[in-house]
Amino acid sequence: MIQLYDLLVNRSLSSSFSGMITFREGQLLTGKITDLFLDGTAAVQLKNGVFTAKLETALEKGKTYVFEVVSARSGEQPVLKSSDSLAHDRDWPKLLQKMELKNTSEHLRALSFLDEEGLPLTKGLVTASALLMKHSDNSEPKLDRAVLQKLSDLQLQPSKAVVMGLKNAMQGTHIQDDMQVLFDTLKNSDLRFPAASKTAALLKDYLFLQQSEENQENPQMKTRVPSSIQPVENFTAAAGVKESSSSMERPAEKHLLLSAGEKNGPALTQAVKEFFKQTFEQFIKTSGIHHEHQLLKPLPDKGDPADSLKMVLLALIEDKEAPPAVKMQAEHLISKVTGLQLLNMPAPADHSQQIYMQIPLPEGTFAKHLSIIWEGKKNKNNILDKDFCRIWLWLELEELKQLGVDINVQNKVMAITFFSSYQGIEILAQHAAEELKPYMSEMGYQLSSVSFKQHSGAQQAGTLSEKNQHLRTLDVKI
Structure with a gap:
């Protein structure tokens, strides 16, 4: 069975799984200075882009330092500043002291991991990262990064139940198993x-x-x-x-x-x-x-x-x-x-919403597993706008094996893409697509396209990059 994390990371539009950081005032981030300007500012390269930093102390171009987010208004580029007490090149013991955390090997490893993945250096994420390392049987950096970023976006206090609950839901077996x-x-x-x-x-x-x-x-x-x-x-x-x-x-x-x-x-x-x-x-x-x-x-x-x-x-x-x-x-x-x-x-500072469900299906039916991801922006009533959304379905079928359905809705115009290793999937779906058009029209939607892409489930072990490459090389437009 494909890992749920694969669906969330490879298909997600939300910041929690796309690698984008949600900036908040007071966050600490490590960044490399790529340019210095005469007005006392600098260009700082972070994991997900280059941002402007106000320098409070003399720093060197080409070196990596710890910066604090001082402004993070919606729609504006975040403003960073260097810290006099933390303007050393990865001085983790001093940072742990500032966070009132013990200088242990677990906390030092956690800080290094957050630094490598470009995540905010907060007391909560250091604690959560240490919990992941302690209670996980194996380390999966990309999965752990997604767990920590989701935790940061939701502004949750770290605990073993919260951290491992997120990891268990995003990785491994379906709830039905x-x-x-x-x-x-x-x-x-x-x-x-x-x-x-x-x-x-x-x-x-x-x-x-x-x-x-x-x-x-x-x-x-x-x-x-x-x-x-x-x-x-x-x-x-x-x-x-x-x-x-x-x-x-x-x-x-x-x-x-x-x-x-x-x-x-x-x-x-x-x-x-x-x-x-x-x-x-x-x-x-x-x-x-x-x-x-x-x-x-x-x-x-x-x-x-x-x-x-x-x-x-x-x-x-x-x-x-x-x-x-x-x-x-x-x-x-x-x-x-x-x-x-x-x-x-829902993330407190996010105007988008992600709904993710695993649905168990009774044994002996035509399907074994069902996973659903629904993402979109919230409308003025603070609910998901169904006219602009993305829905991803993944089913484990008895005969057709793995079947993915990617539904993209933009201004009530719907495009559907099927992913399957079954050679005749486009024929099986042909009549369903024809019947879908008038049904969508009754609800005020327009079906613009139905396309099919081959996907082989043979390469389920291995890395995410291997799986993505495998999908790209097998894409066939019908």
């Missing part, structure tokens, strides 16, 4: 105490709803899922999707796909739309993603927040009967939910 591991652990342990039974039942609803004959906790969902999946199965059976993808390029197979689309296309579109809509709404309501927010207001008709996934997991951890292996898996899943909560927090 973490649910599966905990469910298997509970099942194999044959635990009978109430907290274990309640957790297992809730996880079963997420993971095996359409297959579990004995599961009667949610009969409405039990009957809904098969009815939504049936049109999809009809289409794939008629289209011969389970055959080799290379065979879909043959004229006979193309005709078969087009015929299947004409016959089952409308039912397929409606089924998929309804399935994802209801699955998304159910997960938002029951996962605990917005649990802390919900506790602050009355819930007369919205159910008991104690039934959310997060609260059920917390109860499981606190139960004395829970064995260490179960508690460890539950803590990891809670960390993932916490990270998703943090990723969806």
Whole structure:
């Protein structure tokens, strides 16, 4: 499975994942002086650009110093100044003393990492960077940088739960895989105490709803899922999707796909739309993603927040009967939910918003995983402007494997790009695109283009730069 961090970093428009720094007054940054001017200012090269600095002490061109942000007004270039007490070339012990932090090897390593990555030198980020180094099994500099920058943008106080929650949400497995591991652990342990039974039942609803004959906790969902999946199965059976993808390029197979689309296309579109809509709404309501927010207001008709996934997991951890292996898996899943909560927090000083979700899909459906990123500027009502936004969907499908959908909306004009290793994806999507045009028109949107790009999932291990190069060399416009 592709790492969530790959989606956030490689496709994101927001500053937290694009490498841009959000300047705030009082921040300390290291920069190299590239030019000196007669008015007592200097050009300072930072990680993300060249900025103007007011010099308070004599500095040398070509050397690197610590600067303080003294002005960071929106829409204006930030103004930096040199500090008399910190105008030494990377005097980390003195800086730690100023931050009232101990001069330890962990803090020195953390400062060096922030310096190398061009991040602000703050007490909070030094502490957070040290926590990442201490509690991470392996170091991934680009991922750690994104975690620290997101922490800085959200202006959060660092703690192990916050820092590792962000990292767990941005890296590694999908939340559905973490649910599966905990469910298997509970099942194999044959635990009978109430907290274990309640957790297992809730996880079963997420993971095996359409297959579990004995599961009667949610009969409405039990009957809904098969009815939504049936049109999809009809289409794939008629289209011969389970055959080799290379065979879909043959004229006979193309005709078969087009015929299947004409016959089952409308039912397929409606089924998929309804399935994802209801699955998304159910997960938002029951996962605990917005649990802390919900506790602050009355819930007369919205159910008991104690039934959310997060609260059920917390109860499981606190139960004395829970064995260490179960508690460890539950803590990891809670960390993932916490990270998703943090990723969806708006940055206080940012006029843009990013919504990121991982949605678990029941086993046996046409899809395994779903990840969604929605980014855009806020309108005058302080909500996302749906007329100017970017939506990135990533699905792990049973037959088509990895499928990415990049939706770019500018002034209600929509461009859609599909990424897939499946050779016949453009044929499968042809009828869906035609049906999408009038539907978009009814809502006041215009579909300007639908394009397709090949993407191979074979090179999932390796660096981000390797993955980006792999994508570029395989781009094919159809």
